Amino acid sequence: MAGQLTPILGLATVLAALLVPGGASAQEALRSFGPDTATTRLVLRTTTDIAVFAPTIDAFLAARPDLAVDYQQWGSNGLYALTAEECAAGTPGADIVISSGVHQLVKLVNDRCAAPWASVQTASLPAERQWRDEIWGLTREPAVIVYNRELVPAEDVPRTRFNLLDLLRPEGSAYAGRVATYDIEASGLGFLFAFMDSQEASTFGALMEAFARSGAIATCCSAEIIDGVSRGQYLIAYNVLGSYAQAAALTDPRLGIVEPQDYTLILSRAAILPGQTARPEAGALLDFLLSAAGQAAMAAQSLTVIDPGEAEGEGIARPIPLSPALLVAMDRARAARFIARWRAIFAD
Amino acid sequence: MTERRTSLSLGARLTLGIAALLLVGGLVMAVATLAYGRAAAREAFDRLLVGAANDIAASVSVEGGRVSVDLPVSAFELLALAPDDRIAYQVRDIDGTVLTGYDTLPQPPNAADPFYDASFAGEEARFIRVSRRFAERAVSGTVDIIVGQTIRARRELAYEITRNALAGLAIGGVAMIVLALIAVRSALRPLDSLAEALAARDPQDLTPLDPRVPRDIAPMVDAMNGFMGRLDRQFDAMRNLISDTAHQLRTPVAALRAQADLALHDTDAERRDRIVARIHQRSVSLGRLLDQMLSRAMVVHRIDSVRREAVDLRDIALDVIETGDHAMIAPGAEVRLQIGEDPIIVQADALSLREAFRNLFTNALHHGQAPVTIGADLHAGTAHLWVRDSGPGPTPEVVAELGQRFLRSAASAGRTSGLGLAIAQAVAEAFGGKVDMAPTPEGFRVALVLPVSTRSM
Numbered sequence: 001m002a003g004q005l006t007p008i009l010g011l012a013t014v015l016a017a018l019l020v021p022g023g024a025s026a027q028e029a030l031r032s033f034g035p036d037t038a039t040t041r042l043v044l045r046t047t048t049d050i051a052v053f054a055p056t057i058d059a060f061l062a063a064r065p066d067l068a069v070d071y072q073q074w075g076s077n078g079l080y081a082l083t084a085e086e087c088a089a090g091t092p093g094a095d096i097v098i099s100s101g102v103h104q105l106v107k108l109v110n111d112r113c114a115a116p117w118a119s120v121q122t123a124s125l126p127a128e129r130q131w132r133d134e135i136w137g138l139t140r141e142p143a144v145i146v147y148n149r150e151l152v153p154a155e156d157v158p159r160t161r162f163n164l165l166d167l168l169r170p171e172g173s174a175y176a177g178r179v180a181t182y183d184i185e186a187s188g189l190g191f192l193f194a195f196m197d198s199q200e201a202s203t204f205g206a207l208m209e210a211f212a213r214s215g216a217i218a219t220c221c222s223a224e225i226i227d228g229v230s231r232g233q234y235l236i237a238y239n240v241l242g243s244y245a246q247a248a249a250l251t252d253p254r255l256g257i258v259e260p261q262d263y264t265l266i267l268s269r270a271a272i273l274p275g276q277t278a279r280p281e282a283g284a285l286l287d288f289l290l291s292a293a294g295q296a297a298m299a300a301q302s303l304t305v306i307d308p309g310e311a312e313g314e315g316i317a318r319p320i321p322l323s324p325a326l327l328v329a330m331d332r333a334r335a336a337r338f339i340a341r342w343r344a345i346f347a348d
Numbered sequence: 349m350t351e352r353r354t355s356l357s358l359g360a361r362l363t364l365g366i367a368a369l370l371l372v373g374g375l376v377m378a379v380a381t382l383a384y385g386r387a388a389a390r391e392a393f394d395r396l397l398v399g400a401a402n403d404i405a406a407s408v409s410v411e412g413g414r415v416s417v418d419l420p421v422s423a424f425e426l427l428a429l430a431p432d433d434r435i436a437y438q439v440r441d442i443d444g445t446v447l448t449g450y451d452t453l454p455q456p457p458n459a460a461d462p463f464y465d466a467s468f469a470g471e472e473a474r475f476i477r478v479s480r481r482f483a484e485r486a487v488s489g490t491v492d493i494i495v496g497q498t499i500r501a502r503r504e505l506a507y508e509i510t511r512n513a514l515a516g517l518a519i520g521g522v523a524m525i526v527l528a529l530i531a532v533r534s535a536l537r538p539l540d541s542l543a544e545a546l547a548a549r550d551p552q553d554l555t556p557l558d559p560r561v562p563r564d565i566a567p568m569v570d571a572m573n574g575f576m577g578r579l580d581r582q583f584d585a586m587r588n589l590i591s592d593t594a595h596q597l598r599t600p601v602a603a604l605r606a607q608a609d610l611a612l613h614d615t616d617a618e619r620r621d622r623i624v625a626r627i628h629q630r631s632v633s634l635g636r637l638l639d640q641m642l643s644r645a646m647v648v649h650r651i652d653s654v655r656r657e658a659v660d661l662r663d664i665a666l667d668v669i670e671t672g673d674h675a676m677i678a679p680g681a682e683v684r685l686q687i688g689e690d691p692i693i694v695q696a697d698a699l700s701l702r703e704a705f706r707n708l709f710t711n712a713l714h715h716g717q718a719p720v721t722i723g724a725d726l727h728a729g730t731a732h733l734w735v736r737d738s739g740p741g742p743t744p745e746v747v748a749e750l751g752q753r754f755l756r757s758a759a760s761a762g763r764t765s766g767l768g769l770a771i772a773q774a775v776a777e778a779f780g781g782k783v784d785m786a787p788t789p790e791g792f793r794v795a796l797v798l799p800v801s802t803r804s805m
Contacts, residue, residue, distance in 0.1 A: 324424055331449070
């Protein structure tokens with residue numbers, strides 16, 4: 001069976017490489033948690049910054065002194081490519097993979113790269129945050145607009161995408177060239193947000209056009225974008241992952257955060273257990289992350305919003321469901337078409 | 349009390365029968381509903397497949413001289429209605445190269461049926477192939493779209509349909525058993541009330557039971573009533589026998605005793621011999637009386653208890669002559685037999701008839717004048733078994749009295765013609781006939797008149 005799947009996954013790998021310029025996608029950071037003497041070691045691969053996730057891992061290991069976790073931080077595209085490659089070879093290298101590129105994980109599940117796991121915790125998840133007992137949504141993270149409080153006057157702060165459009169419309173707008181968003185070719189998460197935007201509303205076309213006209217900047221990675229806004233390099237950043245922005249804003253008063261009031265995409269960072277059978281320790285980590293304690297630990301790092309705000313309650317929130325419909329985002333023809341359009345906009 | 353060996357109750361039998369029926373029916377229904385559930389689930393989810401495939405086919409277009417696909421999310425959302433199933437898809441260009449989707453998917457086994465079953469990612473899956481034909485300047489040919497989906501949701505739906513159907517069936521089954529129990533109880537209630545009525549009866553009460561019962565148990569009640577009627581008659585017969593015996597024996601026994609007393613105190617030998625001779629004569633007479641009473645009791649008993657059979661009256665007449673009683677009763681009297689060639693058949697009990705007729709014959713020998721003739725013949729559609737003596741017969745007054753159960757005068761005189769006639773009458777009536785007495789030119793004739801049997805021997 002693996003033999004039959006190999007070409008499919010091989011193709012997926014090629015596709016992933018295609019989405020990442022130069023194919024350069026290596027492990028970004030590595031850290032080990034837990035005692036060196038631990039009898040069992042878990043390999044965790046994730047797109048989540050080590051610093052953000054570390055307290056949660058520590059909380060998990062506190063109750064499991066026999067366990068150690070080898071934490072590998074990856075970019076979403078690189079993580080997908082590696083996991084797909086290992087799946088095709090039948091040699092999963094990680095025990096648990098947590099990624100914000102949930103469409104990539106859905107594709108892995110559809111390609112039989114993830115093991116099932118069922119527990120009280122997984123059973124209590126709502127339907128849109130799990131699929132087939134093989135992928136689970138751990139968090140609730142809004143896609144937000146981040147702005148620089150010092151440089152953007154209060155009346156200019158965009159509450160909706162229409163506000164953003166209005167800011168960019170005038171000739172010689174102060175915001176021309178000062179708006180940033182994810183480079184969807186470099187960031188799986190950026191691609192997903194843009195893809196969901198394209199389905200959500202007609203504003204997407206107008207926004208792309210405005211970005212193109214005003215010379216908006218597409219760049220990689222949440223941390224860089226937030227840092228750019230904070231330093232004043234960018235005035236406004238669109239579709240930034242709210243959890244990282246929130247964490248940065250805690251220590252940086254210059255950062256302002258807006259959840260768009262026309263609609264707010266809600267990402268649920270997802271986990272899979274690669275391979276054909278799950279390791280019980282990996283399942284235990286998953287169960288911990290879904291438990292009240294795990295959720296609280298992640299909420300303390302702004303990784304998730306346990307209690308959605310009132311703004312999300314009124315039909316504004318657009319959770320990205322973990323469903324096979326996300327396979328469309330992974331369709332090569334569709335992705336190629338989407339990226340071609342994107343390139344046309346952001347080509348200088 | 350006899351040993352009580354009851355078999356399974358009717359209620360239990362019916363309940364077992366219905367339960368077995370339901371069990372077998374339930375199994376058949378389970379198989380049928382599973383098949384139906386599968387078919388229904390297949391049809392329902394095949395429609396999703398068709399919808400999705402058509403959706404994707406509609407998104408195929410020719411752009412800049414090339415076939416291009418803009419995969420619609422709606423197609424996948426449609427397929428995602430089967431919440432836990434993997435999706436496989438493939439769009440192939442007119443030259444067969446894969447435009448998008450999975451590079452290797454199972455291909456349809458034959459062109460006729462767009463649907464086919466195959467496996468995908470290690471699971472059973474259902475596929476559809478849809479073709480879209482292009483006839484453009486640059487592109488002319490067929491684009492194939494294959495969409496597949498694993499079958500978890502189908503299975504679940506099939507099981508759900510089956511489960512629901514079986515749940516309904518189970519409820520229905522329980523309801524049927526309960527209703528059947530109620531029906532059985534109500535159907536058996538007449539039997540219960542019959543039993544209660546019987547139990548509450550006075551032991552002496554042999555009157556018939558109320559015959560207003562359901563048709564099914566009417567034969568039982570009829571049989572019971574018939575049985576009680578026979579019992580009643582036998583009780584009567586027994587009572588009669590006892591009282592007759594008491595009445596009829598008292599006088600002769602008293603006379604015997606008186607004469608025995610005389611003989612005891614008489615010193616004259618010649619007179620004593622005479623007395624002893626009288627005692628002897630009385631004893632013989634008493635013996636005959638006893639015989640007749642026993643015979644009557646037996647006849648009455650047999651009339652009720654013995655099955656009717658075809659009897660030829662000529663045989664009875666022959667039997668009576670051949671036993672040779674007349675030689676003892678009336679030595680020297682001439683006896684003639686008058687019977688024809690054809691059998692004279694009645695439905696009766698031969699023994700009872702013989703007994704009755706012997707009584708009439710004996711009466712004729714005793715009271716009539718020789719020669720005595722006996723015979724059997726047919727008269728106006730009735731069978732006659734008759735005896736005729738050559739005398740004038742008794743006076744009309746006596747004839748009118750005859751046939752009473754007992755005649756004290758006759759009994760006290762040690763004669764038993766009344767009793768014999770009573771037996772004959774009882775027998776004749778039991779077999780639907782009567783005793784006919786009439787003087788004729790040849791003499792006095794007494795006949796048992798019985799209906800002719802239409803059944804042959």
